[in-house]
Amino acid sequence: MKESQQRMMQHSEVKIRLLRLYLEQYLNILSSSQYIGDVNVYDLFCGEGIYENEGKGSPVVILEIIQKIFLTNKENGKRSDKINCLFNDIEKSKIEKLRSEIENRKLHEPESGNLIFSQIDYRTLLPNVIREINRFNKEKGFVFIDPYGYKEIKLIDIKKLMQANKAEVLLFLPTQFMFRFETKGTPECLIDFIQDIMPVEQWPASETGIDFIESLTDAFRVSMGDEYFVDSFIISRDKNQFFCLFFFTSHIYGFDRMLHAKWKIDEEEGRGWQYQSENSLFNQVEKTANTYKFEKKLINFLSTDRSNREVYEYTLHNGHLPVHTNEILLKLQTDGNLTATLADGKAARKSAFYLNYQAWKDEPRKLKLKIK
Ligand SMILES: C[S@@+](CC[C@H](N)C(=O)[O-])C[C@H]1O[C@@H](n2cnc3c(N)ncnc32)[C@H](O)[C@@H]1O
Structure with a gap:
């Protein structure tokens, strides 16, 4: 044995x-x-x-x-x-x-x-x-x-x-x-x-x-x-x-x-999420491969309109947490590369993306996200 x-x-x-x-x-x-x-x-x-x-x-x-x-x-x-x-x-x-x-x-x-x-x-x-x-x-x-x-x-x-x-x-x-x-x-x-x-x-x-x-x-x-x-x-x-x-x-x-x-x-164990935006002091080499891959996939996914429900599901299907997606979205939003629109057509408050289980269940179409 x-x-x-x-x-x-x-x-x-x-x-x-x-x-x-x-x-x-x-x-x-x-x-x-x-x-x-x-x-x-x-x-x-x-x-x-x-x-x-x-x-x-x-x-x-x-x-x-x-x-x-x-x-x-x-x-x-x-x-x-x-x-x-x-x-x-x-x-x-x-x-x-x-x-x-x-x-x-x-x-x-x-x-x-x-x-x-x-x-x-x-x-x-x-x-x-x-x-x-x-x-x-x-x-x-x-x-x-x-x-x-x-x-x-x-x-x-x-x-x-x-x-x-x-x-x-x-x-x-x-x-x-x-x-x-x-x-x-x-x-x-x-x-x-x-x-x-x-x-x-x-x-x-x-x-x-x-x-x-x-x-x-x-x-x-x-x-x-x-x-x-x-x-x-x-x-x-x-x-x-x-x-x-x-x-x-x-x-x-x-x-x-x-x-x-x-x-x-x-x-x-040191394998956690380390999101570094391109403009930060650290360059992309610092990003873990995993982080970078997910960011690219997410941007691609957002090339068409997506509801908060869809983005939450997409995040989990890829093994990531809403906090990771929030960071990426916030960076895109700050750089003027993301539109976040509420159901009534108005722009959503900055950094509010409604990516959580409660919103998935109760307000699945609270907001639409799309890359500009
Ligand atoms: C990796 S060990 C399991 C370890 C256990 N889960 C633990 O945490 O201690 C695999 C076990 O599967 C048993 N085993 C091997 N082939 C099997 C089979 N075809 N059906 C059921 N049990 C099998 C072996 O006797 C062995 O105890």
Whole structure:
């Protein structure tokens, strides 16, 4: 067994940290909504729960979050909907270890929801999970897919998990291995994987692991279509080794919250948004490639009239936050290159762009934006 499979490596720690952040956000959003019933969490490649070096795996993190929500609600006299979990791993011994860790560490309150363990191949289990999710009424699902490789993973399955708009998916992919393969003669399973998303001939060659992740994210976005939101979170191990978590949802508000969580970590790790306008003391070299790319795309998007609702959606679809778009728009406006018109035809107040979830919902056509 590889060392990384036994001991928790650094990239796994970041992965688990993100899972915690995403799931905390997700469950808190859901638990504050009165329209949602039970939540079912599916951890389909769950592992053994605790690693040899005491590192926590996904099932332990999931149960800790559920326990915290349950106990907080209980303390405040609030009723909680149930949060049920299904933990699956093909290795029986791992599931046995997980069961005993949960018991010894008292990680589960029976009143908080059901626990189901299973020991079957992901591909065999998946149709059952898809069927169950598609039968949900008020319930919601969160699916965590964390394989060692990628040969079992198909985008079509993710689409099926999400087709009823009842579930979100968090997918970890070892993109660095995929990229290495891409540069050294593509193996059959990578071709299959790409073919599932787009015609292989159209797949762009990537110069770096990051390029590969960007291409994959773009391809996922195009393939999923406008009704779904997709974002990627890059995890770096060494300087040149990149792994990636992909997040899929159809809920714009949940996605907005997730992006905030992601950008917060990016900022802490020095990969945050650094918008530098052309006239500032710093020149374009200072701009991160990501920032510059988005600015160009946005300007292009605004070559025709766009409502605040459309610009908000466009921002999120591109994995950016409204504050980023606001900065770009303000610069364009200050330079006299942007028109912002209210519904009654009058010019809008400077720097008011109404790019947020509330305006998206309540005042979607408050204003029109266009490049002059
Ligand atoms: C990357 S590890 C999961 C780590 C875990 N999510 C965590 O956070 O600790 C992948 C797991 O998938 C299991 N596995 C491998 N192939 C599988 C399959 N076809 N179906 C289900 N589980 C599988 C392995 O036994 C292993 O525990």
